Amino acid sequence: MLRIEGVDRSFGDRKVLDDVTFSVERGRLTGFVGGNGAGKTTTMRIILGVLAADAGTVTLDGRPLTAADRVDFGYMPEERGLYPKMKVAEQIAYLGRLHGMERGAAMDRARDLLDRLGLTERADEPLENLSLGNQQRAQIAAALIHDPQVLVLDEPFSGLDPLAVDVVVGVLAEHAARGVPVLFSSHQLDVVERLCDDLVIIAGGRIAAAGGREELREAYGTTRFELTTAGDVGWVRELPGVDVVEFDGGYALFEADEATAQTVLAEAMRRAPVRAFTPVRPTLGEIFREVVADAVPEEAR
Amino acid sequence: MSVTAPAPARTDAASPVRPPRPSTARVALMVAEREIVTQVRTKSFIISTSILLGAVLLSILLGTLLGGRDTTTKVAVVGDAASVVQEVDGLEAVEADDVEAARRLVRDGEVTAAVVPDDAVLGYRLVALDEAPEGVVAALSVAPEVELLEPSGQSEGLRYLVAFGFGLVFLMSASGFGATIAQSTVQEKQSRIVEILLAAVPSRALLAGKILGNSALAFAQTAAIAAMAVLGIVLTGQDEVLTALGSPLVWFVGFFLIGFVLLAAMYAASAALVSRVEDVGSVLMPATMLTMIPYFGVIFFNDNTTVLTALSYVPFSAPVAMPMRLFLGEALWWEPLVALVLLVAACAVVIAIGAKIYERSLLRTGPRVKLGEVLREAS
Numbered sequence: 001m002l003r004i005e006g007v008d009r010s011f012g013d014r015k016v017l018d019d020v021t022f023s024v025e026r027g028r029l030t031g032f033v034g035g036n037g038a039g040k041t042t043t044m045r046i047i048l049g050v051l052a053a054d055a056g057t058v059t060l061d062g063r064p065l066t067a068a069d070r071v072d073f074g075y076m077p078e079e080r081g082l083y084p085k086m087k088v089a090e091q092i093a094y095l096g097r098l099h100g101m102e103r104g105a106a107m108d109r110a111r112d113l114l115d116r117l118g119l120t121e122r123a124d125e126p127l128e129n130l131s132l133g134n135q136q137r138a139q140i141a142a143a144l145i146h147d148p149q150v151l152v153l154d155e156p157f158s159g160l161d162p163l164a165v166d167v168v169v170g171v172l173a174e175h176a177a178r179g180v181p182v183l184f185s186s187h188q189l190d191v192v193e194r195l196c197d198d199l200v201i202i203a204g205g206r207i208a209a210a211g212g213r214e215e216l217r218e219a220y221g222t223t224r225f226e227l228t229t230a231g232d233v234g235w236v237r238e239l240p241g242v243d244v245v246e247f248d249g250g251y252a253l254f255e256a257d258e259a260t261a262q263t264v265l266a267e268a269m270r271r272a273p274v275r276a277f278t279p280v281r282p283t284l285g286e287i288f289r290e291v292v293a294d295a296v297p298e299e300a301r
Numbered sequence: 302m303s304v305t306a307p308a309p310a311r312t313d314a315a316s317p318v319r320p321p322r323p324s325t326a327r328v329a330l331m332v333a334e335r336e337i338v339t340q341v342r343t344k345s346f347i348i349s350t351s352i353l354l355g356a357v358l359l360s361i362l363l364g365t366l367l368g369g370r371d372t373t374t375k376v377a378v379v380g381d382a383a384s385v386v387q388e389v390d391g392l393e394a395v396e397a398d399d400v401e402a403a404r405r406l407v408r409d410g411e412v413t414a415a416v417v418p419d420d421a422v423l424g425y426r427l428v429a430l431d432e433a434p435e436g437v438v439a440a441l442s443v444a445p446e447v448e449l450l451e452p453s454g455q456s457e458g459l460r461y462l463v464a465f466g467f468g469l470v471f472l473m474s475a476s477g478f479g480a481t482i483a484q485s486t487v488q489e490k491q492s493r494i495v496e497i498l499l500a501a502v503p504s505r506a507l508l509a510g511k512i513l514g515n516s517a518l519a520f521a522q523t524a525a526i527a528a529m530a531v532l533g534i535v536l537t538g539q540d541e542v543l544t545a546l547g548s549p550l551v552w553f554v555g556f557f558l559i560g561f562v563l564l565a566a567m568y569a570a571s572a573a574l575v576s577r578v579e580d581v582g583s584v585l586m587p588a589t590m591l592t593m594i595p596y597f598g599v600i601f602f603n604d605n606t607t608v609l610t611a612l613s614y615v616p617f618s619a620p621v622a623m624p625m626r627l628f629l630g631e632a633l634w635w636e637p638l639v640a641l642v643l644l645v646a647a648c649a650v651v652i653a654i655g656a657k658i659y660e661r662s663l664l665r666t667g668p669r670v671k672l673g674e675v676l677r678e679a680s
Contacts, residue, residue: 050496050664071322075500081493086339097331098501100320142497146320 001025002150002181007056009042015205016042020056022200022210024181029172031196032185033288039205040185041078044152048075060150071099074148076156080139082127088138089114089123092145099146113141118167132159140168151175153184157191169195193284201291208291217281220290224280225261227252231272236264253280325506332510337518340481350522354529361533374436377403377415382425385416389440404428413437463546463628464603467553467621468596470526475564475592478519482511482565483572483581490576495663504660512565519561527554546628552637553624556644560620563648564592570655573662574670584669595621606631614640616647
């Protein structure tokens with residue numbers, strides 16, 4: 001488990017990270033979400049040791065991280081960095097060799113990764129000849145070449161088409177399944193919602209919420225329910241303690257506490273066959289807006 | 302969650318066998334290898350090196366041909382005057398029937414001058430077209446014997462040429478490969494690959510590899526130029542020059558190597574201060590000036606013993622000035638050794654400071670990093 005605890009960091013007088021604390025579990029994809037300038041990149045650079053924290057610790061399985069541990073990390077920086085004029089497979093193999101791989105083994109693995117990421121045909125071209133999306137894939141290969149023990153990826157999905165996102169997610173999930181803690185940042189909330197197991201939301205340099213995806217949705221869920229029956233559900237509006245948000249023939253979206261909702265369900269079953277009755281979970285976007293609104297004081301926005 | 306790839310069974314670590322971490326020296330070698338391979342593969346490098354080598358060889362060959370070492374001046378002779386020309390080196394007699402015929406030859410440009418019988422003191426006079434033929438006059442004159450109390454080792458022209466050659470080779474190599482190091486440093490910063498590199502290897506290994514790779518290239522190029530110069534000299538049969546130039550040339554290559562490492566460290570450290578390729582020019586100013594000093598210093602003062610002696614000890618100009626003094630035969634045997642020790646010491650100091658600057662500036666992006674700021678962090 002990768003644990004970030006009480007990390008502070010200021011640039012000049014501006015405090016960009018304030019007591020940042022969260023964990024990245026082994027075997028799980030952890031999404032790191034936050035607005036522009038919320039502190040995602042700074043946090044990631046501190047995890048990688050590229051930037052020093054003013055206070056706080058980063059530990060792996062309870063031990064403070066050393067430079068030697070970090071060598072085994074896979075890192076994809078926010079601003080993509082590879083040699084523009086070097087051939088793709090060659091430079092990925094070069095990075096592998098810097099990590100101690102033999103020349104041949106590094107090249108084999110580079111080609112293997114590029115195959116899996118769909119870059120087989122572009123492997124021997126200079127990076128600058130590739131489209132942005134393909135450069136992005138090459139960048140992911142660069143982060144994975146040395147079989148990293150921890151993966152930290154800053155916006156790995158930006159600029160990828162939906163199919164490429166699926167390919168990349170597949171590769172990342174494979175690493176997670178092998179027990180590698182995977183942390184990735186993104187502002188594409190729908191993507192994060194679809195694929196991450198755990199979620200960390202940062203706002204204004206503070207952790208606004210952290211936990212499992214479902215737990216968060218539950219915790220931040222409002223008491224809304226959806227009811228669909230074969231008959232008309234106009235009667236719901238008459239019930240005390242029920243606030244109907246949307247209504248259309250056999251469909252109603254209403255707010256009520258749990259007990260009232262159950263009486264609504266019982267009543268509905270008595271009147272007509274019930275097709276669906278579900279508590280409505282908020283989307284990540286909704287949670288994000290709510291959490292961020294709470295976390296960032298008025299004057300700061 | 303949509304997962305397209307099959308998930309293999311979970312283990313505690315991603316891989317049971319980790320490759321051993323390479324040592325700093327091995328990483329430096331890998332970095333050096335990349336620098337060399339990348340550079341050698343570029344068209345501009347191949348073309349510029351070929352042109353440079355060709356130019357060196359050609360200039361020596363042409364210089365000899367045009368210098369006219371074996372050419373003779375044709376002089377028309379009439380009658381008894383032929384005997385005057387016969388024993389003179391550099392003059393070739395062309396028999397003319399009479400004075401008129403000789404004058405015609407001069408007019409036609411067939412000969413530079415004509416020696417015709419005359420009643421004056423010498424018994425002959427010269428006929429020329431529009432000005433006195435000084436070469437012929439000199440050849441026919443009797444010059445007094447000259448005794449030089451302090452003969453110069455080499456002629457004025459050769460002296461200038463050698464100063465120019467050493468200076469030019471050093472300037473071109475140092476500024477060329479210095480710029481390459483600077484470019485490569487800033488490009489790594491600008492493309493942010495430096496973040497990935499530094500996550501894997503120490504910055505010292507990166508700097509060492511960069512200096513090593515580019516120094517090796519610069520050294521190889523300089524050695525090739527020296528070899529080409531020797532080849533040219535041998536081809537034109539100027540063995541005596543080679544004897545005079547041989548040992549200074551070896552010293553030059555040695556001095557060059559260390560002098561280049563010194564400049565390379567400066568170029569890399571300077572370039573690490575900026576984040577964009579466009580800003581390289583201004584930040585390299587001090588390093589560029591220090592590269593130019595030996596070139597202009599030695600050329601301007603190639604006949605001023607005092608200044609040349611001073612320059613031959615200053616680390617930045619020693620690679621050019623000391624071999625120059627050796628060539629002139631002005632340096633005592635221990636002098637190059639002392640200069641070399643000074644150079645090595647300066648090199649060590651500059652590398653130590655340069656490595657600090659490099660390490661501290663590499664991850665700082667945005668506006669140019671202030672030198673004082675970087676160095677102050679040290680305390």
